[in-house]
Amino acid sequence: MLSRGDLTDDEWAVLEPLLPVSNNRCGRWRDHRQVINGIIHRPSTGVQWRELPERFGPWKTVHKRHLLWSADGTWEMLLQHVQAAADAESDLDWNVNVDSASVRARQHAAGAPKNPPPTPPSSSKGALQRSGSPARSHHPAAPAGGGGAPGEALGRSRGGLTTKIHVAAEGRCRPLSLLITPGQRADCTQFVPVMDKIRVPRTGLGRPRRTPDSVGADKAYSNRKIRAYLRKRGIRHVIPEKNDHKAARLRRGSLGGRPPGFDKTRHKDRNTVERAIGRLKQFRAVATRYDKRQYVYLGTITAAALLIWLRS
Incomplete structure (x- = not known):
């Protein structure tokens, strides 16, 4: 199973230089490797935080570190760094596909408290800034996920509480960007936000790359707004009509315009995003939502995506 196992020495060598060194409020951080192993063990198994094995240290330390890094953007920064390294080695396929998946939320995911996300210590912020990516602090009124604070990205359906994960994946079945919304939110409403969130930094000088070579999606994303957005950015796209x-276009005759271009061969590659979602759902705490707070669940998904990139 992809999600099983602690960090290897090679994986740790990638992450270690990017992590904060100390915490001014309570001395030095507890061993990051031990804590990260505990964090990835929890999504892999779906175990409760209180039931983490003792070899990962105090469960409260592991839990709070995950909350903090989900709130200040550390997981996203680490994911972008790994993506940048892959892009520098020409190991990133910029034929991007977009899709979404609904996940069932446990009843314990409801009833989140209204307190704001934790504030990172100044030393942690400085470490993130020195690593080449600015620290982010998501305000509770506008958490990173696009679902809005009042509902914490929880929606109602006939199946109960659900959350929808919106994913843009590159051609090797690895997530490039992630968003979460309530489960009843339409896919097409999140196409532009998930595309705008693609940001792969350069290892040297230059702006981060944000424009794919091509984009594929299914009929749920077929509308004028999305096609106009892609044409404006000069992105080739394959979205079936x-x-x-x-029928409406044909009824208008010559006034209906030309049919959108459609490459059947390129459209077959859309399964890469479905396989990327399948990889994410190998993590039990991703396939079923246990986290109450929206930013924490998004951090859990981002940490899972990071592990996918490290082990691909």
Whole structure:
């Protein structure tokens, strides 16, 4: 199983230089490697934080570190660093595909407290800034996920509480960007936000790369707004036309315009995003939501994506 096992020496060598060195409020950080192993053990197994094995240290330390790094953008910074390293080695396929997946939320995920996310210590912020990516502190009124604070990205459906994960994946089945919304939110409403969140820094000088070579998606993303957005950015795209859109265009005759271009061969590669979602759902705490707070669940998914990149 992809998600099993602690960090290897090679994986730790990638992450170690990017992590904060000390905490001014309570001395030095507890061994980051031990804590990160505890953090990735929990999504892999779905175990409660209180039930973490003793070899990972105090469960409260592991839990609080995950809350902090989910709030201040550390997980996202680490993911972008690994993506940048892959891009520098030409190991990143910029034929991107977008899709979403609904996950069931346990009843314990409801009833989140209204207290704000934890504030990182100044030393932690400085370490993130020195690593080449600015520290982020997500305000509780606008958490990173696009779902809004009042509902904590929880939606109601006939199946109960659900959350939807929106994913943009590169051609080797690895997530490039992630968003979460309530489960009833339409896929097409999050296409632009998930595309705008693609940001792969350069290992040297230059702006981060944000523009894919091509984008593929299913009929749920077939509308004028999305096609206009992609044309404006000069991105080739393969999105099949909906039957009712096609019928309306044909009824208008010559005024209906030309049909959108469609490359069947390129569209077959859309399964890469479905396989990326399948990889994410190998982590039990991703496939089923246990986290109450939106930013914490997004941090859990981002940590899972980071492990996918490290082990791909």
